[in-house]
Structures are given as C-alpha cells and as structure tokens.
Amino acid sequence: MHIVEAKGILSAKNGMNLYRGCSHGCIYCDSRSSVYHMDHDFEDIEIKGNAIELLEAALKRKRSKCMLGTGSMTDPYIPIERKIGNVRKALELAERYGYGFSLITKSDLILRDLDLLKSINEKTKCVIQMTLTTYDEGLCKKIEPNVCTTKVRFEVLKELRRIGIPTVVWLCPILPFINDTEENIKGILNYCSEAEVYGIICFGMGLTLREGSREYFFRQLDHLFPGMKEKYLQTYGMQYQIVSNKNDELMQLFHHTCEKNGIVHDNRKIFEYLSTFETKCDNVQLSLFDKDFAGKSPNGI
Numbered sequence: 001m002h003i004v005e006a007k008g009i010l011s012a013k014n015g016m017n018l019y020r021g022c023s024h025g026c027i028y029c030d031s032r033s034s035v036y037h038m039d040h041d042f043e044d045i046e047i048k049g050n051a052i053e054l055l056e057a058a059l060k061r062k063r064s065k066c067m068l069g070t071g072s073m074t075d076p077y078i079p080i081e082r083k084i085g086n087v088r089k090a091l092e093l094a095e096r097y098g099y100g101f102s103l104i105t106k107s108d109l110i111l112r113d114l115d116l117l118k119s120i121n122e123k124t125k126c127v128i129q130m131t132l133t134t135y136d137e138g139l140c141k142k143i144e145p146n147v148c149t150t151k152v153r154f155e156v157l158k159e160l161r162r163i164g165i166p167t168v169v170w171l172c173p174i175l176p177f178i179n180d181t182e183e184n185i186k187g188i189l190n191y192c193s194e195a196e197v198y199g200i201i202c203f204g205m206g207l208t209l210r211e212g213s214r215e216y217f218f219r220q221l222d223h224l225f226p227g228m229k230e231k232y233l234q235t236y237g238m239q240y241q242i243v244s245n246k247n248d249e250l251m252q253l254f255h256h257t258c259e260k261n262g263i264v265h266d267n268r269k270i271f272e273y274l275s276t277f278e279t280k281c282d283n284v285q286l287s288l289f290d291k292d293f294a295g296k297s298p299n300g301i
Contacts, residue, residue: 018086067274071104192261
C-alpha cells in the first residue's frame with residue numbers, strides 16, 4: 001500500500017474512490033484497464049490520506065443534500081479497510097450531515113457497518129449494491145479468489161433485508177464458456193428472489209475486455225482453464241464487447257424471472273432510484289398521499 005494526498009474527493013455525480021487498486025483478485029476486473037491511468041500495481045493499494053478531511057469539507061459546502069456513492073472503481077471493503085477505516089469514516093460523515101449513501105461491494109466486511117447503514121437509512125436512503133456472478137461456489141472461488149463467495153453475499157443480502165436496507169444486485173460479468181449457463185443464472189436469480197432485492201442490473205450476458213484487463217484475464221484463463229484463452233481468441237478475437245452465444249435465451253430467462261418475482265430489471269429505472277435523494281419525511285408524505293387519494297386524478301375526480 002502507499003499513501004497519497006488527493007486534490008479532491010467527490011466527482012460531479014457525488015461518487016468517490018477512497019482507495020485505488022484492489023486485492024480481491026477477480027479475473028475479469030475492468031478497473032485494471034490502462035484507460036484509467038493507474039501508475040502503480042493494481043494490488044498496491046493507493047490510500048488517499050486526506051480523503052475524509054476533503055469529504056467533510058465538501059459536504060459542508062453543499063447547498064443541498066444528495067446521494068453519495070462509492071465502489072464503482074474499487075470495492076470499498078477490501079481487506080485494508082479493516083485497518084484504515086475510510087469507508088466507515090465516510091459513512092459516519094454521511095450520517096452526521098444527513099446525506100444518503102449507496103455503495104457497491106462483494107465483501108461481507110460490510111456487516112461491520114450495519115449500525116451506520118441502518119442509521120442513514122432511517123433518516124434518508126441507504127442502498128447496498130452487491131455483485132453476484134457465479135452460483136457455483138467452487139467456480140466462484142476460482143474467478144473471485146480473495147473475497148467471500150456468492151453464498152456468503154446472499155446471506156449478507158438477507159441480513160440487509162432483515163434490517164430494512166434496500167439492495168440491488170449487479171448480475172455481471174457473465175463469462176462465455178465458463179458461467180453462461182441456465183443453471184448459473186437461475187441459481188443467482190433464486191438468491192435474489194429469496195433476498196427480496198429491489199432490482200438487478202444486467203447489461204447482457206458477457207463482459208468487456210480492453211488493454212490492461214484483457215492481458216490479465218487471459219493469463220488467468222491459462223492458469224485456471226487451460227485452452228480457454230485460445231477458445232476466446234478463436235471466437236471473439238480482440239473484441240472489446242464479448243457477448244455469450246447464449247445471450248438471448250439467458251436474457252429472456254432473466255427478464256421473465258424478475259417480472260415473475262417483482263424485481264425491477266430496467267437498468268434506467270434502477271440508476272434513477274440509486275441517484276434520487278429522499279428523506280423519510282418524503283416517504284411518509286407519499287404514503288399518506290397514496291392512501292388518501294388512491295384512484296383519484298390530480299384534480300380529485
């Protein structure tokens with residue numbers, strides 16, 4: 001690990017990266033791509049030493065409350081978070097100043113912060129997004145080796161549901177010839193249904209490969225699935241967008257299962273939900289409106 005001093009912390013859309021780099025070891029990780037201009041080894045975690053000070057200053061300056069987010073580039077709950085605690089400190093600031101929060105993770109380390117997540121959700125909105133790719137536990141340990149397995153993440157989703165925190169699942173990536181099976185998709189969707197997730201984000205059955213991430217992915221294929229790299233090259237060449245030849249049937253299964261179980265599966269609607277700040281006062285007013293004016297037009301007719 002190494003420490004840097006950052007110039008800023010929040011993006012234009014109020015996202016943040018408290019760390020850069022990751023130690024989960026997922027073989028498909030797009031964040032390894034050279035397009036992100038990371039000038040250090042991916043496993044050499046960059047810590048923004050002044051992140052929390054920058055965040056507090058930014059929150060104090062804001063004229064209106066909003067949803068804060070993290071996890072799009074680096075899983076916030078990498079093991080070093082146990083020592084550094086920047087994610088917990090960021091959650092404490094969000095709770096103190098009345099901001100909503102959403103994050104993406106694969107780690108059960110999030111259970112450490114249930115008290116803050118619950119407190120934020122009681123005041124505003126807290127949404128936890130969790131990536132699920134592989135129902136088979138053995139296969140999961142191969143392609144996502146240094147983080148908890150899908151079954152453990154499923155238990156986390158159920159615990160979040162138990163305390164009233166809404167959840168969203170990222171069903172991606174799906175690796176052709178590896179986990180693009182009906183059994184895999186059904187298993188993940190059954191987990192999502194049982195955990196009563198709000199929605200599932202899915203861009204199709206496949207993955208993206210570009211310079212930096214492609215080379216790492218192919219090296220891992222050689223190590224874990226001998227002969228698979230050649231199959232990818234023969235089928236897809238050096239394409240950026242890798243789409244399973246089972247995409248149509250698996251997406252049909254995905255949409256049908258979500259519809260049947262009342263899970264939101266429109267990506268646009270989910271992203272709108274994730275970015276919309278609300279307070280519990282707003283929810284109470286909406287609930288009263290629904291109860292008193294159900295079936296009426298805005299003019300009361």
